[in-house]
Amino acid sequence: MRIFDQIYPQNLDRRELQLALLACSTILVLSVGIVLLMYPVVFSYTNPLVNSPLGNFVLRNAFYGFCGLSFLLAAYIVDRQITILSLRRQIAEDRRRAVETKIQSSTELLNAIPNLGSFKDRLAMEFRRATASAQALTVLVVIAKLPEDVSSTPVAISLLSDVATAISRKLRGEDSIYLLRADSFGTILPTVTRAIAEKVSARVAEGLSDAAGASHCFSYTIRIVNYPEDASSAHELQESVLALLPAEDYMRSMAEETQ
Numbered sequence: 001m002r003i004f005d006q007i008y009p010q011n012l013d014r015r016e017l018q019l020a021l022l023a024c025s026t027i028l029v030l031s032v033g034i035v036l037l038m039y040p041v042v043f044s045y046t047n048p049l050v051n052s053p054l055g056n057f058v059l060r061n062a063f064y065g066f067c068g069l070s071f072l073l074a075a076y077i078v079d080r081q082i083t084i085l086s087l088r089r090q091i092a093e094d095r096r097r098a099v100e101t102k103i104q105s106s107t108e109l110l111n112a113i114p115n116l117g118s119f120k121d122r123l124a125m126e127f128r129r130a131t132a133s134a135q136a137l138t139v140l141v142v143i144a145k146l147p148e149d150v151s152s153t154p155v156a157i158s159l160l161s162d163v164a165t166a167i168s169r170k171l172r173g174e175d176s177i178y179l180l181r182a183d184s185f186g187t188i189l190p191t192v193t194r195a196i197a198e199k200v201s202a203r204v205a206e207g208l209s210d211a212a213g214a215s216h217c218f219s220y221t222i223r224i225v226n227y228p229e230d231a232s233s234a235h236e237l238q239e240s241v242l243a244l245l246p247a248e249d250y251m252r253s254m255a256e257e258t259q
Helices: 009-043 053-112 116-133 155-169 194-212 234-243 247-258
Strands: 137-145 176-181 184-190 219-227
Touching (some): 009 053, 116 176, 137 155, 137 234, 155 184, 155 194, 194 219
Antiparallel strands (some): 137 184, 137 219
């Protein structure tokens, strides 16, 4: 049977403050009670110990010392509680600044990644190079899936930055990454066949799993589009990539292309 009510983590600070106030109040009440009981003994002239100089000195100093120690103990508890609250506020402020700094750096990282227009230009150039040299060309499409309670918060920017970083670490020097939309990335892999692209996809998936961590803060989908297996022209290759994006983003990309 539970005697006291359950304490939840979000109410821990308030409960700790209540406990400190209760401790101070208890000390003051007990001290006042003991002082009231001690006062007649210490200041009563009928007490033989008070009539002697030594007894009077000892009793009165013990009385004043007890009053002072009781007050100092209560003041110490209040001071420690104020210090703890101040440190917690400082820690919370430092965490907030760290989160803001991370979000700012993540935003700068995402803004530095080339967009869909650059992807189309690079894809057309690499396709001409692949057809001229009779080599393969592969596009790796990575779609990040964030939790609904996170997708509309600034934390999403940090998670997408982690996704982009995890992808970049698994690519070669000649490979390039592009931001096709807010949660979709495309990587152009020149001279890479489907068999090799599957190995690259496995390495990217391993990096994304490490970035997601044990809490699985995001999930992902990786798709491979290869020339000449999946497309015979640059337009078909581009359309195959855009078709892998969510429906509304595909329509938006088509609208951008026609403008």
